[in-house]
Amino acid sequence: MTHTNSSSQTRDGRCKTLRQAIRHARRAIPEAEQHVAALKGCEQFLTLLDELSAQGRAIKTVALYFSCDGELDTAPLIEALWQRGITTCLPIIHPFAPGRLLFLRYQLSSQLHANRFGIPEPRLDIRTLVPLAELDLILTPLVAFDAQGNRMGMGGGFYDRTLAAAQQSARTVPLLAVGFAHTLQLVDSLPLAPWDIPLPFIVTPDKLHSFNTLTAESCPKKVV
Numbered sequence: 001m002t003h004t005n006s007s008s009q010t011r012d013g014r015c016k017t018l019r020q021a022i023r024h025a026r027r028a029i030p031e032a033e034q035h036v037a038a039l040k041g042c043e044q045f046l047t048l049l050d051e052l053s054a055q056g057r058a059i060k061t062v063a064l065y066f067s068c069d070g071e072l073d074t075a076p077l078i079e080a081l082w083q084r085g086i087t088t089c090l091p092i093i094h095p096f097a098p099g100r101l102l103f104l105r106y107q108l109s110s111q112l113h114a115n116r117f118g119i120p121e122p123r124l125d126i127r128t129l130v131p132l133a134e135l136d137l138i139l140t141p142l143v144a145f146d147a148q149g150n151r152m153g154m155g156g157g158f159y160d161r162t163l164a165a166a167q168q169s170a171r172t173v174p175l176l177a178v179g180f181a182h183t184l185q186l187v188d189s190l191p192l193a194p195w196d197i198p199l200p201f202i203v204t205p206d207k208l209h210s211f212n213t214l215t216a217e218s219c220p221k222k223v224v
């Protein structure tokens with residue numbers, strides 16, 4: 001028997017229902033609206049960078065992703081970061097380790113090809129590999145987020161594993177993870193899992209959301 005009542009569904013079932021609804025809603029955003037939203041998201045993100053820089057936290061290397069499936073488009077942001085001389089990276093699906101990502105330097109001349117999900121990614125070239133320890137900030141895709149900075153992704157656990165690995169690595173400054181999403185991706189509550197790592201910042205076109213998810217020593221002052 002199929003249960004439609006969300007409280008009687010399993011966690012996996014609730015995730016699936018929510019993912020489907022939000023992925024459908026963001027794909028339905030008209031192209032012109034998507035374009036304006038991406039420009040606004042870019043501006044919000046640059047404001048965060050300026051604020052971090054004013055606090056002495058220079059951001060030189062940023063991992064982003066190539067947007068798909070109605071995600072808030074990162075293209076204007078990537079261009080803006082290039083103009084600021086910031087090194088940009090894109091994820092590739094790890095060739096051997098299931099569920100893992102690698103990050104490769106991405107520049108205008110980089111050749112992209114579609115991975116097994118149809119998402120453009122750079123060709124694996126070891127000379128362009130950027131270790132997690134060298135990233136200052138990771139822009140994190142998400143399907144849904146809540147008012148506490150929790151995120152739910154596409155269901156592969158790729159970013160959960162990446163954020164966990166970054167937390168466990170011996171970094172002097174913790175990797176700053178920033179979500180990037182449409183406003184309609186904010187939900188009242190998420191089916192959380194023990195491995196979920198909340199984000200300190202989530203950028204939407206209309207707002208920079210900041211959350212108290214960092215430890216005191218790693219937390220940049222709140223940006224209001």
Ligand SMILES: Nc1nc2c(c(=O)[nH]1)N(C=O)[C@@H](CNc1ccc(C(=O)N[C@@H](CCC(=O)O)C(=O)O)cc1)CN2
Nearest residue numbers: 065066067068091117119141142153154155156158159
């Ligand atoms: N733009 C972007 N790039 C990204 C991610 C992302 O969320 N957004 N990822 C974040 O982790 C990774 C890819 N993760 C993904 C996980 C599931 C599906 C997906 O569409 N799954 C299908 C069915 C599975 C299949 O085709 O094998 C589906 O849900 O319908 C896509 C990407 C790396 N790159």
Ligand SMILES: Nc1ncnc2c1ncn2[C@@H]1O[C@H](COP(=O)(O)OP(=O)(O)OP(=O)(O)O)[C@@H](O)[C@H]1O
Nearest residue numbers: 151152153154155156157158159160161164193195
């Ligand atoms: N830190 C981790 N170590 C090992 N496995 C993990 C970790 N985090 C998540 N997973 C596994 O990944 C699977 C997918 O997790 P989940 O549905 O939370 O992914 P998601 O947040 O939607 O995806 P993503 O992080 O790629 O955006 C789960 O089955 C879980 O067991």
